[in-house]
Amino acid sequence: MKHQPKRIGLLAGAGKIPVYFAKRVAQSGIRIVSVSFNDEIHASLESLVDKAYSISLGKTGKIFQTLKDENITDLVMLGKVDKKIIFKPSFFDLRAVKFFKNIVSQEDKTLLLGVINELEKEGFNVLDQKELLGEVFPGKGVVAGRKPSGREMEDIAFGLPIAKKLADMEIGQTIVVKNKTVIAVEAIEGTDKALKRGCELSLGKCVALKVSRTNQDYRYDVPGIGPETIQSLIDGEASVLALEAGRVMVVDQPRVAEMADRANISIVCL
Secondary structure, rough: OOOOOOOEEEEEEEEHHHHHHHHHHHHHOOOOEEEEOOHHHHHHHHHOOOOEEOOOOHHHHHHHHHHOOOOOEEEEEEEEEEHHHHHHHHHHHHHHHHHHOOOOOOHHHHHHHHHHHHHHHHOOEEHHHHHOOOHHHHOOOOEOOOOOOOHHHOOOHHHHHHHHHHHHHHOEEEEEEEEEEEEEEEEOOOOHHHHHHHHHHHOOOOOOEEEEOOOOOOOOEEEOEEEEEEEEHHEEEEEEEEOOOOOOOOHHHHHHHHHHHOOEEEEOOO
16 A cells, blocks of 8 residues: 555445455555445445545536545545446436536446546546555465366356457456356346346356456456355356456455355356
8 A cells, every 4th residue: 555645535336345445444544535326335434434425426516526625636436336327317417417418428438437537637536446455356276165177167268258358348247158158148237137147047057257358447347246246156056256367356355265165166266
């Protein structure tokens, strides 16, 4: 964490990574001003940060003004944002309406790069998540559970280039494979729902893969998994989760490893 500012902003979406980050940073003496996109996230962060606000993502002008009032210049974007907000224009303020009117498309990359560009126009510096949280990006090898079987490795080898292609096409970063057949592809519904569908269609014993974009921008929308992901695999009786080494975030690794070991699920990074 050296060379980082002593007071930074946190734009917090759903999931455990904003809480993990807040706890870790609190131990280092850096103070955080959090802006959570809903009250549930806000409640989980309020006791961990210097100042906490709950502001809908659609209230862009209010978010910017709050950060400026707190004298924040450096900030990090963590957690998942429900992309379905783009279909709810009634939630937007005038600044957000103008932003969505001017973007070329509503792909994840276009939307989130657009958000970063708007932040930079306002004088904010968006920090790289990988530089801040390098320890949660495991390298090559078996992360938890057993080593994949030969047949499972064949499914991984089959699925990996397909997953990368789909990620680069801005479709999704997760697929489910069985017997060298693509069973499910993640789209706007998110990782856990895609895994549930894939496990149901494959009748279990399938291989899930999660990757990054080739030119992944680690300031936003970083691919990641956590205990909820593993629970989806357990419920669906999946056998393997393959991750792109050094490029996919694993949140709460001790809990993830314990759950995978108990369920005999292999988690491997390649």
